[in-house]
Amino acid sequence: MIKSVLQVISSYVMSMFPSPLIDDIEKMLNTFWWGGGSNNNKGIHWLARDKLACLKAKGGLGFRNFKAFNMGMVAKQAWNIIQNPNSLAAKLVKARYFPRSSLLEASLGYNPSFAWRSIWKARQIILRGCRWRIGSGDKILVIYDPWLRGKGDRWVSSPQVEDMYHLVVKDLILENYKMRDIA
Template sequence: MSVFLLPFEITKDLERSISRFWWNSKTNDNMSIHWMSWDRLSRHKSAGGMGFRDFRDFNLAMHGKQAWRFITNPNSLATRLYKARYFPNNSFMEANIGNNPSFVRRSIWEAKQVISAGMRWKIGSGNAVDIIGQPWLLDDNNPFITSDIRGLKNHKVSALMVDNQREWDEEILRDMFNDRDQQCIRRIRPNVNENDDVMYWGEEATGQYTVRSTDFYKLRRVFGGKSTSIA
């Protein structure tokens, strides 16, 4: 499950086998009583369920770990091989699926939305982060800029700072951004001790992606309540 995205029907068969074990009180299937729906059983215990994992979401979360390694370990052999083959001119998150991708490539590519749900940027110099389209604001619900500013497309966060200083240019903030974005930006204190911007996983205190920390119910919202599938 950490290498291949299992076909949708296989994950459902696994769930049916588990559910039959919990539902059936006798060997005769016709005599079983479904005391609670599988959707309810698979909810987290804090939400009134039994904490059983949705296998499809779990499968995607495991591929998210592979995708996270591509993002955070650009010098690893696997990342360099995949980059040379599938995204030589941009990053993993920016790339399309590519021409004639392998099944492993397609499986990991499906996890892009999983990563998008929890990845965040910690601002240092601001030279590596685009103002528009990247998650760098301190807002759990929406870490993206919402102001409609076409002139700032492809510009870096460093352009919003006073020259040679790690302070926001208040004049630019007032002229370019709506009130919500201004407040979010002002809450950020660029790290004066770090020249590089750092990618971190917002769902874990350590900043590192873990399958355990992935919110499977958030994944269902990301995919509109429907799991993706590769036949």
């Protein structure tokens, strides 16, 4: 009953804004689970909160981690802004908060709204997991953008001469062979 009611109600609100209600929802969940129905609210703590939020396959009860779920939902909104730049919402957010850059390069700015602070914080999730598709390579900066494959560092991390900071991936590709210039 808890999972079907309490966890689903907040999904819509969490899809756009990190809700200050997260702590209240977790308190209600904990009170229901551990409260015991008495006036002193000193129920028996049968299971730690970490176990409640752990997957059932790992011995938990499979409850949702509200903070992680919330950040995931807001990161989804940020991803929608990146993927659909011609949508009305993307145009409005871009015009107000990052008119001369992309969402991934945007700064928090002065006097940001609650929604922008949330999206700006959630973009860190996207930055940790996204990679560029090389394509022609004319828009991907060698030093700044996450374009390298593999599980290691996705950026070129060694110090470079000043000319390298404006170098794009296209400059590293041999045009006729569609492969990297090793020299």
